[in-house]
Amino acid sequence: MKRQFFASSVILFTILTGCASEPPTLGEATEFEQVCDRSNDGKRVAVEGFLTLPEEIPVGDTISVLLEIRPSEDVENLNGRVGVWTSYGSEANQVTPVDISYTIPGLNTTGSEEQPVTTDQSPISSTYTHADLNVTTSDGQRVTYTDRVRVSGKVVFPSSPKTTVISPCVLNNPLIERIQ
Numbered sequence: 001m002k003r004q005f006f007a008s009s010v011i012l013f014t015i016l017t018g019c020a021s022e023p024p025t026l027g028e029a030t031e032f033e034q035v036c037d038r039s040n041d042g043k044r045v046a047v048e049g050f051l052t053l054p055e056e057i058p059v060g061d062t063i064s065v066l067l068e069i070r071p072s073e074d075v076e077n078l079n080g081r082v083g084v085w086t087s088y089g090s091e092a093n094q095v096t097p098v099d100i101s102y103t104i105p106g107l108n109t110t111g112s113e114e115q116p117v118t119t120d121q122s123p124i125s126s127t128y129t130h131a132d133l134n135v136t137t138s139d140g141q142r143v144t145y146t147d148r149v150r151v152s153g154k155v156v157f158p159s160s161p162k163t164t165v166i167s168p169c170v171l172n173n174p175l176i177e178r179i180q
Contacts, residue, residue: 041156049072149179153171
């Protein structure tokens with residue numbers, strides 16, 4: 001099952017990025033509520049909000065992650081979020097890979113306390129917080145989940161149910177700017 005999800009994620013990422021060889025550009029300013037309107041399909045839009053990590057990061061994903069941009073800083077509010085395909089890295093418009101520890105019952109335990117371990121086995125739970133988000137903007141600034149940003153990206157409508165649970169649309173090939 002995990003291999004299927006990983007393969008699906010890679011295929012979906014390839015389709016959504018369209019082999020993004022062109023540099024990201026500014027999009028047309030769009031109200032947050034209008035970003036996923038079908039009339040924006042294939043257009044580059046720009047929306048302001050706060051980036052956050054997804055609720056789950058698939059084990060083994062080393063190429064990209066589907067971040068979320070939200071209209072408010074409240075990470076508990078699941079309404080109105082839009083996916084943002086972002087490559088892992090430390091260059092412009094990239095997110096630093098999140099160091100995730102995994103807790104697997106029965107491994108590396110002392111007494112009744114479970115210890116985080118890194119393994120190729122399926123984890124029972126992973127541990128990270130939104131504070132682990134570290135994104136490099138288009139001009140080299142570092143932003144976290146508490147910084148207001150403007151993300152420009154090409155609107156695409158994925159067919160994957162796993163992606164549409166997060167958002168009905170995704171911003172592809174993002175240009176990320178910090179709003180002062």
